[in-house]
Amino acid sequence: MKQTWRWFGPDDPVTLAHVRQAGATGVVSALHHMNRGQAWTDEEMARRKAMIEAAGLTWDVVESIAVPEAIKTRTGDYRQKIDNHKASLRAVGRAGIKVCCYNFMAITDWTRTDLDWPLANGGTALRFDIVDFCAYDVLILKRRGAEADHPKSRIEAARQRLSSWPESKISQLERNLIDWVPARETVYDRQSFLRQLDEYRDITVDGLREHLFLFVREIAATAEEAGVRLAIHPDDPPFPLFGLPRVNSTAADTARLLEAVPSPANGVTLCTGSYGANPANDLTAMARQFGSRIHFAHLRNTRREADGSFYESEHLDGDTDMIGVVAALRDIETAGAREIPMRPDHGHLIVDDIGKKVNPGYSCIGRLKGLAELRGVMRTVDAFRAGKVH
Known part of the structure; x- marks a missing residue:
C-alpha cells in the first residue's frame, strides 16, 4: 500500500x-x-x-x-x-x-462530543459519547422531534449530567458538535444549524x-x-x-x-x-x-x-x-x-x-x-x- x-x-x-x-x-x-x-x-x-x-x-x-x-x-x-x-x-x-x-x-x-478525551496513559483521544450527544440534541439544541430519537433512560441520564455542567462545558460541547471540523466548508451557530436541519425535514x-x-x-x-x-x-x-x-x-x-x-x-x-x-x-x-x-x-x-x-x-x-x-x-x-x-x-x-x-x-x-x-x-x-x- x-x-x-x-x-x-x-x-x-x-x-x-x-x-x-x-x-x-x-x-x-x-x-x-x-x-x-x-x-x-x-x-x-x-x-x-x-x-x-x-x-x-x-x-x-x-x-x-x-x-x-x-x-x-x-x-x-x-x-x-x-x-x-x-x-x-x-x-x-x-x-x-x-x-x-x-x-x-x-x-x-x-462528529465527536470530545476532542481531548483523557486516556489512561496521559494522552487524549477523540470520543463520541451518546449520552452527551443526547444532552445536546434534546436539552440544549432542543431539536424538534429529538426526544423520539432517544430512549427515555438515555434522556434521563443526559438530564442528570447536564444539571452538573458549567456553561463552559456546554459551550465546548456545542462547538465540538456543530461549529468545528477541520476544512469543513460551513460552520454553524445554534440558530443557523436549526435552520439547516429544516432543509432536510x-x-x-x-x-x-x-x-x-x-x-x-x-x-x-x-x-x-x-x-x-x-x-x-x-x-x-x-x-x-x-x-x-x-x-x-x-x-x-x-x-x-x-x-x-x-x-x-x-x-x-x-x-x-x-x-x-x-x-x-x-x-x-x-x-x-x-x-x-x-x-x-x-x-x-x-x-x-x-x-x-x-x-x-x-x-x-x-x-x-x-x-x-x-x-x-x-x-x-x-x-x-x-x-x-x-x-x-x-x-x-x-x-x-x-x-x-x-x-x-x-x-x-x-x-x-x-x-x-x-x-x-x-x-x-x-x-x-x-x-x-x-
Whole structure:
C-alpha cells in the first residue's frame, strides 16, 4: 500500500517536512480555501501540487471536493454546484491525481462530543459519547422531534449530567458538535444549524439515497473521462444524528451504491474507524467484498461501548481486526496489480504534541505512531506470504 498522510495545506501545523520524517511518501490534500462550491482551477491545483513535490512527496489523493448541502437536498443552485464539482474533478484529473475521496453526510462531517478525551496513559483521544450527544440534541439544541430519537433512560441520564455542567462545558460541547471540523466548508451557530436541519425535514433515507445515486451517476461519468477514481467515505458515526438520514453506514448501503452506479470510477474509501463504529460491519469481510472498488483506505480503530458510545483506540487495539484488514487489502493489490493509497487516521494526542496547536485527530506524533504500527503489519503480512515468517 502507498503510505500517505493528510495535509491541510500551508497553514497545517504539521509540515510537509514532518510528513517525510514520518515515513510517508504521498500526500492527501485539498484546496480547502476553494471549498464553497466553486470550481477548482488548474492554477490553484498546480500551486498546491508544486508545494508537495518540492518537499519530495507526491499528491496521491484529493480529500475532499466538498459536496454542498444544495446538492444533497437538490434545491437552490444545485445544478450549478454539480457543474462546478465536475469542473473540479476535471482539474484534479489534469493535475494527474488519480483518486478523489468525498462524503455525502447531511450537514455534519465527522462528529465527536470530545476532542481531548483523557486516556489512561496521559494522552487524549477523540470520543463520541451518546449520552452527551443526547444532552445536546434534546436539552440544549432542543431539536424538534429529538426526544423520539432517544430512549427515555438515555434522556434521563443526559438530564442528570447536564444539571452538573458549567456553561463552559456546554459551550465546548456545542462547538465540538456543530461549529468545528477541520476544512469543513460551513460552520454553524445554534440558530443557523436549526435552520439547516429544516432543509432536510421532508427528505427521507430513501430520498437522500436517490439524491446520492443521481449525483454519483453524473460525477462518475466525468471522473471516468478525467481518469479519476471516486472513493466515497462512510458516514461518521455510522448511524443517524440530529434526525438526519444516513445513506452510507453499512456494507449493504455501500453495496447498493456500487450496484446503482457500476462505473469502475465509482468506488469506496475503506475507513475502518467510521465503518467500525457500527457493530454490524465486519471490516475484513467488507475489504474482500468490495475488492477492486476500494480506491483508498483510512486505517484507524475504535473501541465501541454497550450504549453506542465509542472512542478512537490504538490503531492495532480496537474492535476492528486491523491485521485481517491489511492482509485483505494486500491480497486485493496483488490480484489487481495495483497500489492502494492508505493513510493513518485520527491519531492520539501524545508526547510533546500535548499543548501544541494541532487539528484534533491530526497531531503529528499520534499519526506517526499509527503509521509505524501499520507499516510493521504490512511488512509482516508480506513476509508471511513470501514464506519468510512462519
